[in-house]
Amino acid sequence: MAEYYRDFSQFLATLFPGKMQKIAVNAGFTCPNRDGTKGRGGCTYCNNQTFNPAYCAPSLNVTEQLEEGKKFFARKYPNMRYLAYFQAYTNTHGDVKRLLELYNEALAVDKVDGLIIGTRPDCMPQQLLDELSKINQTNPVIVEYGAETSHNSTLQFINRCHTWEDTVDAVNRTHEAGIAVGLHFILGLPGENEEMILNTVDKVSELPIDTIKFHQLQLVRGTRMALDVEQGKYSVPTFTVDQYIDLCCKVLQHLRPSIAVERFVSQSPDDLLISPRWGLKNYEFTHRLNNRLKELHQSQ
Numbered sequence: 001m002a003e004y005y006r007d008f009s010q011f012l013a014t015l016f017p018g019k020m021q022k023i024a025v026n027a028g029f030t031c032p033n034r035d036g037t038k039g040r041g042g043c044t045y046c047n048n049q050t051f052n053p054a055y056c057a058p059s060l061n062v063t064e065q066l067e068e069g070k071k072f073f074a075r076k077y078p079n080m081r082y083l084a085y086f087q088a089y090t091n092t093h094g095d096v097k098r099l100l101e102l103y104n105e106a107l108a109v110d111k112v113d114g115l116i117i118g119t120r121p122d123c124m125p126q127q128l129l130d131e132l133s134k135i136n137q138t139n140p141v142i143v144e145y146g147a148e149t150s151h152n153s154t155l156q157f158i159n160r161c162h163t164w165e166d167t168v169d170a171v172n173r174t175h176e177a178g179i180a181v182g183l184h185f186i187l188g189l190p191g192e193n194e195e196m197i198l199n200t201v202d203k204v205s206e207l208p209i210d211t212i213k214f215h216q217l218q219l220v221r222g223t224r225m226a227l228d229v230e231q232g233k234y235s236v237p238t239f240t241v242d243q244y245i246d247l248c249c250k251v252l253q254h255l256r257p258s259i260a261v262e263r264f265v266s267q268s269p270d271d272l273l274i275s276p277r278w279g280l281k282n283y284e285f286t287h288r289l290n291n292r293l294k295e296l297h298q299s300q
């Protein structure tokens with residue numbers, strides 16, 4: 001448990017009595033920023049191969065993926081309960097009836113007690129939100145929106161094809177539906193300095209969100225951004241680990257303390273990652289961050 005900020009396990013403890021593990025599910029969705037609904041080509045930094053664990057192959061159905069995931073985790077923790085995490089691409093982009101079938105299939109799997117649904121802020125029809133609100137009465141639902149930044153100029157530059165106003169609207173409607181809301185942000189997007197990043201954190205702190213994820217911008221092979229940087233069109237920030245830890249400490253100073261932080265870093269597969277190559281596991285990073293927060297706390 002984190003000492004100097006609220007972490008995700010503390011948040012989950014408010015919803016579930018025991019230990020919970022997320023299992024990522026790839027239900028074979030696409031993304032409106034790839035299929036032409038909103039745009040084509042996707043966000044400039046995105047290579048979806050970076051967020052699918054090995055057990056999570058779209059050739060398996062939702063039930064099979066969850067059963068595989070459970071086998072993986074149950075070896076270590078036989079009493080574990082689970083959350084189905086619809087992670088890859090945009091998990092609310094589709095026919096509402098079909099979406100509900102997939103969510104309900106996940107909840108019918110033994111020991112799966114809740115849903116986490118990752119999506120874009122411009123992709124949450126009210127009809128679906130109303131249905132999720134009904135599911136939430138019996139099985140907790142958390143909706144995570146990829147906001148990435150509050151600056152529309154940056155959103156446009158990275159081809160997100162949505163705006164900060166879309167994020168504010170989605171967060172407010174989800175909160176009003178009684179559903180827990182999380183946001184995801186990338187720290188170090190091209191053109192953003194520390195002041196802009198902290199300005200985003202200030203704005204986020206005013207929204208009724210429950211959880212937040214941050215990660216460092218990763219330059220990944222096969223993306224538009226990697227090509228642009230290689231061709232010298234622009235550069236991306238090159239934080240050392242210590243510089244990034246200092247930035248995270250400042251982010252926490254600006255963040256509303258009741259928001260649970262789920263992560264500060266993310267790790268793309270080694271063969272796809274160009275930079276930064278810190279060589280740290282997520283838990284090693286968190287350990288170093290916690291030590292830095294302790295030092296800061298003690299020096300006050």
Ligand code: SF4
Nearest residue numbers: 031033042043046089
């Ligand atoms: S980051 Fe998300 S919204 Fe952007 S292209 Fe990738 S899957 Fe689509």
